[in-house]
Amino acid sequence: MRQFAMRRAAFASVALFASFLAHAQTPDSHYQSLATSAFEKDYPTASTSQAMRNELIFQRATQVYLWALPAVNMWAMKEGSEKTFGAGYNVLPVWKERIKATTQVTTPNSDVVYAMGYLDLHKDGPLVVEVPAGVQGIFDDFFQRPLIGPTIGGHTWTGDVGFAGPDKGKGGTYVLLPPDFKGEPKGVPKGAFVYRSRTNNVFLFWRAFFSDPKDLSKPNAQIEATRIYPVGQKSAAKPMQFPNANEKPANLLFPRDVTYFEMLSRMVESEAVDPSDLDMRGFLHTIGIEKGKPFNPSKDQRALLDQAAQTGFKMSKVIMVDIAPKEPGSQYYPDRQWINVFAGENTSFQAGGAFTNLEQRIGFFTAAYSASPGMVVNLVDAGAKYPVTFRDKDGNFLDGGNNYSLHLPPNIPAKNFWSATVYDASTASGLANGQPFPSLNQMDKPVQNADGSLDLYFGPSAPAGKEKNWLRTVPGKGYFVIFRLYSPQQAFFDQTWKPDDIVKTR
16 A cells, blocks of 8 residues: 555656646747737738737847946936036036935945046047046946057057056046047147047046045045046136035936836937947837937837836846856856856956857846946956855845845955945945945944954844944845955955855844
C-alpha cells in the first residue's frame, strides 16, 4: 500500500509539473490573437489591419521611450530648471546648501555642492566657458554623451572638466562648438580646450567639494567664479546669475505618460539631425514625431501612446533591477548584491565594440543623468565609483518599512571621501525621508567601531544610540542605495576591500 501511495504521489507530481510547464509555455492571449489574426485571400481583414496598426504604434512607441531615455531625462531637467530659475547661457543654478530632496531629479548627490546649466549652441553660437579651479565637472550633449575634446599627448579628452579633465583641477578655458560648426571660430582665447558637441544643447555640470559641512563658502565661491559667454563677446556678455536652487523646489524628472512624447517632440524640434539616428527617427515618424512638423496625435493615438509610455517606464524599471544586473560585468563581487552601472567601462555602453548593451544603457538612464570617462574608467586616486544595490543580502528588494544594517570594513578606500545615499525606488530622486539630506558621508563623522570599521543603519527609526549612523526610510516605499567613492584607491579595484551586503535586522 505504501509503495502504491508513493508511486501515485510521484505520478501526481509529474502531472502537476507538466501542467505547470504547459501553462508557462502557453502564449499570452494578446500575442496569440496577433499571431492568428485573420487574412482573407492573402490580405488582412479590416479588423486585422487596425489591430496591427495599433500594435505597430505601440511597439514603436515603447522602443522610442526606452531609446530616448537619456535625451528626455536631460530635456526634462532643462525645462524644469528654466521654468524655475530662468534660461540663458549666463544662468547657472547652484545648490548652495547642498541638494535636498525638495529638488526632484534622478540620483543627485547631497555630499557635494552642485551647479547645473543648459547651453544652447544653436541659439548663442560657440560658447566660452571659463572653468574655475577646484571643480570636478562634465560637458555632455543632450543624449548624455561626453563632448569630444582635444587630443593632447596622444590622449583624446572627452567630457571631463576639472580634476579628471585636461585642466587637472587648476581651472581653464573651454570652447564649446555646435555640431554643424566647420573649422575653428574666430576669437578663441589662447590655450583654450576646444570641445565639439553632437547636439545643439549642452549640459554643464559642476561638483565642488568641501571638508566641513557647516562651511560651504569655499565651494560656492569656486563655482561662482565660472564665466560663460559667446566667443569673442566677453565684454558684451550677459552678467552671470547663480540662483540658489534650494530656495525653490524644482521638478526635473521626466514624465511616464503621453507627455513624455510631447517633451521628446520639443527636443527633436530644437535639435540638429544626427545621421546616425535616422533609423530611430523612422520610429519617431511612425508615432507622429518629425522635425519641422507639429506633433498632433488623435484622441485614440494619444491613448495608445499613453499606454506605451506607462509600459516603457515599467519595462525600464524591470531592466534596471532584474535584467541589467545579470549582464556580464554588472556584479562588482560574485558574493555581493552591489551592481556596477558602468559594467562596459565606457560611456557608450558598448561591449567590446561588438554591440551596444541596451539593457545597461536603459538601466542607467532611467535612474541617473550625466556620464563621463572619469565616472567609468578605473582611475586610482581619481574620478569616482558608484556601487548601487536594490536588494538586501537575501536578494529581497529594500523595503522602507524594514530595518537594515550595512557593515563597512576599516580603511574605506576613498582618497577624497565616501558617502551613502538613499533614493526613491520609483522616481530615483533623493528619498524624501524628513532628514535634512538623504545621505551620510565621511564629513558627517559617523561613529566608528573599535577596529575602525563602520556600521550604517537604514529604517523608519534609528537604533538606540545609533542616530549619527542612521538614514531614515519611509514605510510603504521601496528604495535603493548608492555607495559613492570619490577618488577610489587601489584596495577598491583589487577588491582587498569590499563592503558587506545590506542585512535585514530586527
